[in-house]
Amino acid sequence: MNVHQFLLILLARKKLILAVLAATVLLTLGYSLLQAKTYKATASVLLNYKGVDPLTGLTMPGQLLPGYMATQIDIIGSKNVALRVVDQLKLASSPAVVAQFKEASDGRGTVQDWLADLLLRKLEIVPSRESSVLEISFKGADPTFVAAVANAFADEYQKLSVQLKTEPMKKASTYFDQQTKQLRDNLEAAQARLSKYQQEKGIVSLDNNRVDVELSRLNDLSAQMVAAQSQSIEAGSRERMANGAGGSSPDVANNAMVQNLRVSLSMAESKLAEMGQRLARNHPQYVASKAEVDQLRRQLNGIVSNVSSSVSNNAEVLRQRENELRSAVAAQKIKVLELNRARDELGVLLKDVESAQRAYDATSQRLSQTRIEGQSEQSDISTLNPATPPMAADGPRVLFNTLVSLLLGTILGVAIALLAEMLNRPIRSPGDLKESLGIPVLGTIEWNPPRRYNSAGLKNLLNPRRLRLN
Template identity: 65%
Template sequence: MNVHQFFLILLARKRILLATLLLTVGTTLVVSLLLPKTYKGSASVLMNYKGIDPVTGMAMPSALLPGYMATQIDIISSKNVALRVVDHLKLADSPAVQAQFQEATDGAGNVRDWLADLLLLKLEVVPARESSVVDITFKGADPQFVAAVANAFAEEYQRASVQLKVDPMKKASTYFQEQTKSLRDAVEVAQSRLSKYQQEHGIVSVDNRLDVESQRLNDLSAQLVAAQGQLMEANSRQRMAGGAAGAESPDVASNPLVQNLKLSLAQAESKMAEVAQRLGKNHPQYVSAKAEVERMRAELQDSLHVTSRSVGNNAGILQQREAAIRNALAEQKAKVLELNRTRDEMNVLQKDVESAQHAFDATSQRLSQTNIEGQSEQSEISLLNPAVPPIKPAGPKVVLNTVVALFLGTLLGGGLALLAEMLDRRVRSESDLADVLGVPVLANIAWTEAVPASGHRLKKLFPRTLRLN
């Protein structure tokens, strides 16, 4: 079915379409006129959820901001706030309301809960887009009543939000009072333990004493390093002086007596060489020169031995001095370690006192803050626009309902026309005939009014003329 066929069907079934449309529109109009008028009272509240708490000065964490608005809407539409509204307006005290409750529930349940559920059914809470404003709307038949209920919901929501914040603070205040007392006792115990330790060890100021002993330990360490260096040098000279090449040792070679003996030996050897060139080995002068050289050599060897022993004695003295410094260093190190141990133990006790004092200070500060919050009646919710009794009813909307009925009636009439056509299918165009018979259309016969020249007689005999295209 194409669009042309659809419009041909609607044209052929226009009576069904028009009848359905008129029936739908008429019924909607009558029902809209007969329905009781409904009024809406709307109050706007502002939520300062991005601000700073005026009591604590703390800002809300950014991770909690997305769910804050949804939480506040749930609080507004909660049964707790609805019960507060019932009590605020004293609705449960009305004899008429109690009679309606008895008739509706046969006395089962509580009239306050029944009224709260009825109020929540007609309550609408809508947050503004990209804003911190929330509209609280209540629907009813009485303009004064709907405005009063909307304002009551806004006021009781403010009180409920304050109570939800204050009640936990009051409970926390009692807990912090108990903790403050126990922490105060812990500070006193820690301070007493520290004072007792100082009295037992006679500590007035361990830091100054430790500085003096540490300086002395550093001095002994420097002296030990210097003594070890001198001892190593002395041992090296001792080994060189006592070895085969002892004569080449700097300590031996620099000795004045050794130098004089070497010079005298060189002169005696030179004199013996001169005599040996002139005289024979058995000549008295040669024998005398040779004896002089041997004497000089013997004296030189004795001097070398004496000088080497003196270098060894110096190394022994330095070794004893290094050992004495090492023992003094060990004793000083033990003294410093003992002072460090004493200081560490006292530092532990001092840290216990500081930790207890810090915990006591933090708890005391939190107790003061909690007491202030528990006594605060401040709220981040403020009434922006109070509800006023509406002048015009919010419903039923006759014009809107009529427009919607026109649209729905047209759709319904078109559907009924299509349904009637499907139940009684007829040929409306050439395409319908071709679809039914399955053969192409070769000619089209059109009926037109005939106007013969002979007058009305022929028109009565031949009212229409068949024309073959």
């Protein structure tokens, strides 16, 4: 179908199109005139939302901002807000409303839910373009009532937004309160274990000075033991030489008494030898000189024996000192190791106390914050323009409905004309004949309707037919 054929159809079905258009306009006009007047009241609320919590100072993620306005629209249009409006305006307490509810729903459900659904049907929420203002509009037959409902929706939305923000904080505050008590018990238990361990180990201070002192003492004892070992080894060598070599021992040879006795014994022996050359062995002088030599020799042997015994005793003392120092070093090592182990265990207990303290402090801080947030009545929503009773009716809009009916009636008439044409397709142009029969058109005969002349009794004259070849 081309444009020419479409225009031919419209021309042929113009009466049908005009009849449908007239019927549509008349029905719309009659319906608009029969409708009762409706009034529309609008309350504007401002959302002061900048992505930053005014209480905690925390910044919300940027990807949550685009959906914030849509979320607030859903909250305003929720059943919860509508039920709050019903309770605020005390709509369910009216006997007439209760009677209407029973008649409309046969007593099924509750009157609050029924009224909430009715309010939501007439509620309109429109966000302003590129701003944070929401317009809450309500339509009804009473100007005062629609203004009251619009303001009630704005007020209850503001209260609900505060409640939605504080209720999670109150629940979190209860949870953090329980966790704080448990963490306090854990901290007290950790501190009790630390105190008990300090009492058992006799740890007065928590610093490392004691370990350093004991370690320094161990180093001193080790140095003394090394020196004692050297002295013991040297004394052992002297002891062996004194017991084995006797007079050739350095300790014996360097003894003053031994040296004096050796000098005296040498002089006495020289004197005895000289007397032996002059006197007989039984001579009293010789006998006296020999007795003196024997006495000096006995004294020398006794002193040598005493010096050797002294060297042995000195060696034994040094060995005992070495053993004592070795025992002291071993005991000091055990003590240092015990202190290191105690320090390590004490460090673990201290870390447990510090961890418990940090957890308790963090939870206490979070508890204080959530408790403040749960008690805060601050809201980022404020009423910009409260609704007032409208002076003029919002509907029915007769002129607008008439214009719309003209457009819809025209479209409907054209559609009905096309449908009628499809059900009974006549031949209106050579193109229709070609499409219907599938044969080319050789020529057309133009026919003009006869003209009637009603004056002077003339007969109707017919125009002659004209043949046109294609």
